[in-house]
Amino acid sequence: xxxxxxxxxxxxxxxxxxxxxxxxxxxxxxxxxxxxxxxxxxxxxxxxxxxxxxxxxxxxxxxxxxxxxxxxxxxxxxxxxxxxxxxxxxxxxxxxxxxxxxxxxxxxxxxxxxxxxxxxxxxxxxxxxxxxxxxxxxxxxxxxxxxxxxxxxxxxxxxxxxxxxxxxxxxxxxxxxxxxxxxxxxxxxxxxxxxxxxxxxxxxxxxxxxxxxxxxxxxxxxxxxxxxxxxxxxxxxxxxxxxxxxxxxxxxxxxxxxx
Amino acid sequence: xxxxxxxxxxxxxxxxxxxxxxxxxxxxxxxxxxxxxxxxxxxxxxxxxxxxxxxxxxxxxxxxxxxxxxxxxxxxxxxxxxxxxxxxxxxxxxxxxxxxxxxxxxxxxxxxxxxxxxxxxxxxxxxxxxxxxxxxxxxxxxxxxxxxxxxxxxxxxxxxxxxxxxxxxxxxxxxxxxxxxxxxxxxxxxxxxxxxxxxxxxxxxxxxxxxxxxxxxxxxxxxxxxxxxxxxxxxxxxxxxxxxxxxxxxxxxxxxxxxxxxxxxxxxxxxxxxxxxxxxxxxxxxxxxxxxxxxxxxxxxxxxxxxxxxxxxxxxxxxxxxxxxxxxxxxxxxxxxxxxxxxxxxxxxxxxxxxxxxxxxxxxxxxxxxxxxxxxxxxxxxxxxxxxxxxxxxxxxxxxxxxxxxxxxxxxxxxxxxxxxxxxxxxxxxxxxxxxxxxxxxxxxxxxxxxxxxxxxxxxxxxxxxxxxxxxxxxxxxxxxxxxxxxxxxxxxxxxxxxxxxxxxxxxxxxxxxxxxxxxxxxxxxxxxxxxxxxxxxxxxx
Numbered sequence: 001x002x003x004x005x006x007x008x009x010x011x012x013x014x015x016x017x018x019x020x021x022x023x024x025x026x027x028x029x030x031x032x033x034x035x036x037x038x039x040x041x042x043x044x045x046x047x048x049x050x051x052x053x054x055x056x057x058x059x060x061x062x063x064x065x066x067x068x069x070x071x072x073x074x075x076x077x078x079x080x081x082x083x084x085x086x087x088x089x090x091x092x093x094x095x096x097x098x099x100x101x102x103x104x105x106x107x108x109x110x111x112x113x114x115x116x117x118x119x120x121x122x123x124x125x126x127x128x129x130x131x132x133x134x135x136x137x138x139x140x141x142x143x144x145x146x147x148x149x150x151x152x153x154x155x156x157x158x159x160x161x162x163x164x165x166x167x168x169x170x171x172x173x174x175x176x177x178x179x180x181x182x183x184x185x186x187x188x189x190x191x192x193x194x195x196x197x198x199x200x201x202x203x204x205x206x207x208x209x210x211x212x213x214x215x216x217x218x219x220x221x222x223x224x225x226x227x228x229x230x231x232x233x234x235x236x237x238x239x240x241x242x243x244x245x246x247x248x249x250x251x252x253x254x255x256x257x258x259x
Numbered sequence: 260x261x262x263x264x265x266x267x268x269x270x271x272x273x274x275x276x277x278x279x280x281x282x283x284x285x286x287x288x289x290x291x292x293x294x295x296x297x298x299x300x301x302x303x304x305x306x307x308x309x310x311x312x313x314x315x316x317x318x319x320x321x322x323x324x325x326x327x328x329x330x331x332x333x334x335x336x337x338x339x340x341x342x343x344x345x346x347x348x349x350x351x352x353x354x355x356x357x358x359x360x361x362x363x364x365x366x367x368x369x370x371x372x373x374x375x376x377x378x379x380x381x382x383x384x385x386x387x388x389x390x391x392x393x394x395x396x397x398x399x400x401x402x403x404x405x406x407x408x409x410x411x412x413x414x415x416x417x418x419x420x421x422x423x424x425x426x427x428x429x430x431x432x433x434x435x436x437x438x439x440x441x442x443x444x445x446x447x448x449x450x451x452x453x454x455x456x457x458x459x460x461x462x463x464x465x466x467x468x469x470x471x472x473x474x475x476x477x478x479x480x481x482x483x484x485x486x487x488x489x490x491x492x493x494x495x496x497x498x499x500x501x502x503x504x505x506x507x508x509x510x511x512x513x514x515x516x517x518x519x520x521x522x523x524x525x526x527x528x529x530x531x532x533x534x535x536x537x538x539x540x541x542x543x544x545x546x547x548x549x550x551x552x553x554x555x556x557x558x559x560x561x562x563x564x565x566x567x568x569x570x571x572x573x574x575x576x577x578x579x580x581x582x583x584x585x586x587x588x589x590x591x592x593x594x595x596x597x598x599x600x601x602x603x604x605x606x607x608x609x610x611x612x613x614x615x616x617x618x619x620x621x622x623x624x625x626x627x628x629x630x631x632x633x634x635x636x637x638x639x640x641x642x643x644x645x646x647x648x649x650x651x652x653x654x655x656x657x658x659x660x661x662x663x664x665x666x667x668x669x670x671x672x673x674x675x676x677x678x679x680x681x682x683x684x685x686x687x688x689x690x691x692x693x694x695x696x697x698x699x700x701x702x703x704x705x706x707x708x709x710x711x712x713x714x715x716x717x718x719x720x721x722x723x724x725x726x727x728x729x730x731x732x733x734x735x736x737x738x739x740x741x742x743x744x745x746x747x748x749x750x751x752x753x754x755x756x757x758x759x760x761x762x763x764x765x766x767x768x769x770x771x772x773x774x775x776x777x778x779x780x781x782x783x784x785x786x787x788x789x790x791x792x793x794x795x796x797x798x799x800x801x
Contacts, residue, residue: 069712178707182605185715196726197314197594
């Protein structure tokens with residue numbers, strides 16, 4: 001396993017793409033969060049139904065697209081240039097290769113996610129009180145002093161990691177980078193779009209409980225917790241099930257098929 | 260292609276002119292012989308239909324009247340009035356009226372317009388009609404004024420001169436017509452004089468600040484107006500709602516409102532004016548019964564001063580959460596186009612990038628050295644395949660989805676055949692142009708991953724972020740103007756009426772740009788991507 005990890009790390013380290021993508025995760029997540037926070041204010045006298053923690057973490061919606069690209073490229077680029085044959089010749093145990101890829105990917109995405117989410121939280125902490133979201137008006141701080149905010153932040157980092165694993169699993173099943181990215185972006189963004197169109201409450205409830213992104217992002221909620229379709233950690237757990245299923249599917253496909 | 264014919268100078272031009280047709284043919288063969296792509300397009304069509312039908316079929320309503328078993332779907336629908344133009348309308352107001360036979364003129368001075376609306380600063384403000392929650396205040400489109408109406412039936416033709424809560428004097432007719440008159444609010448020191456004149460089918464509206472200097476606001480032709488019409492004073496007030504500048508949660512709050520107009524100097528001239536005013540609440544049992552409209556009505560008349568209170572609206576019904584009816588739009592059955600779009604973008608990108616990956620591009624360029632022609636042929640074939648796929652999918656989705664919406668008790672807002680054709684063909688064209696954009700990005704970037712991500716993220720993400728209110732409305736509407744997502748406006752079937760307060764959410768059916776303008780933005784992006792691809796391909800070897 002140590003050798004496999006080292007091999008994956010070398011493959012990733014020696015091409016410029018992954019470094020840029022990691023940088024893009026941080027920049028896009030923190031940048032969009034800061035823009036969303038900066039564009040929102042609560043004028044005096046109005047009741048604002050805003051969840052400060054969720055607002056401060058808006059950028060995760062964008063960052064996850066880059067995470068997905070990074071994860072897909074990690075395996076599909078090997079399929080497209082034939083490198084995968086060398087990899088499997090050196091390490092015939094397919095699940096081991098996938099596990100090594102998953103570990104390296106998760107480590108990198110979690111590291112980038114920590115920086116990105118820290119930047120988002122910092123933006124919320126610095127900007128929101130000046131825009132009317134003060135403790136005096138009943139808004140909780142987006143800072144280490146408020147537990148649920150920290151749960152939302154830590155959960156968002158884990159969310160990005162799980163999205164990476166989900167994407168890696170789908171990519172291992174699909175193998176072609178274009179199809180894999182299409183499939184992953186569809187999984188990430190289509191369910192929220194369907195939710196916007198569906199008016200049937202029963203289906204809305206099902207979508208909120210069982211789809212990877214909607215359920216997973218409930219980890220960011222710090223207000224109205226009682227009206228959520230699924231509790232924050234359970235929601236992240238649903239995403240975890242999706243990611244685990246995708247990885248399992250990927251491992252099985254790699255095992256059953258020739259490279 | 261033999262080198263012999265190529266070397267003869269005189270025939271080169273001839274070969275090139277039919278060469279593009281041949282190039283198209285060869286690109287078509289390349290497309291149709293890759294089984295995965297053909298399957299991809301079929302899957303795109305099927306998913307578009309299934310998702311559209313799912314979205315259309317998810318809105319069943321149920322209701323129960325006292326003493327009767329509960330009902331679902333169509334049986335729940337109240338009488339839905341249609342306006343003279345065929346659109347679904349709200350027509351409920353309080354009417355102090357008398358019949359007028361032949362030509363005539365009604366004049367009145369409005370000395371006060373006051374109202375009450377639901378208290379949005381109290382925690383219970385969102386609860387519809389929660390009793391004592393009304394506070395003084397006017398909704399922007401609270402109305403009181405004069406009206407000449409074909410009959411007392413809901414949806415009949417009319418023309419009105421009205422003072423509004425926040426939009427000055429307006430002349431409105433047949434639900435969709437709206438022209439501005441004098442601006443400003445009515446106060447004790449600044450009343451508004453209003454006048455409507457009927458001459459045959461033609462009704463002219465005037466306003467004045469002093470009763471002696473009159474300005475013509477508009478002239479409208481109400482086709483087929485009978486000899487005897489109903490003329491008088493009216494007051495009505497739509498639901499009062501506030502959309503706070505926030506997102507990520509339910510930011511739309513609203514509830515009923517009512518308006519009271521106080522008139523004097525009311526004069527009706529013309530044949531057979533009886534002089535007696537009687538009060539009729541139009542539409543009191545109508546569709547407004549579904550919505551949280553205050554039932555307040557009232558009319559009193561003393562010493563030449565007329566006070567009239569009403570609640571409701573005289574306006575087209577529009578989609579969105581503020582609507583009083585369970586409405587659906589034609590394009591709702593086409594919401595599956597997003598899924599189809601993703602599949603088509605993937606296939607169209609691979610149509611180009613696969614050649615780079617397999618090295619086939621070298622053969623292609625050896626056969627046709629002109630880069631621009633190859634690019635054009637690929638764009639034409641990719642676009643045409645996407646168009647046909649999209650057309651088949653949207654025709655089937657509409658054919659299944661719209662009857663399904665109706666059977667579930669939704670009021671599918673009717674549109675003209677021309678508009679429906681624009682929505683259906685526009686959806687197919689949207690997919691075609693997105694495919695061209697993807698082909699061009701594939702040619703420019705040569706990498707599937709980057710091209711697919713760029714095409715999907717620029718077309719889908721701006722819509723999603725605005726629909727989910729993840730961005731403030733200002734940024735969201737700006738994104739839907741300048742990004743390729745603007746092209747989705749081609750699906751909007753119901754125009755935005757300025758005289759009806761709505762939310763501007765694209766999920767509710769509204770885009771910031773007009774349909775063809777939005778589509779043009781997408782076309783510009785596709786053209787720019789083609790130009791970039793051409794430029795890069797000319798500079799590069801392969």
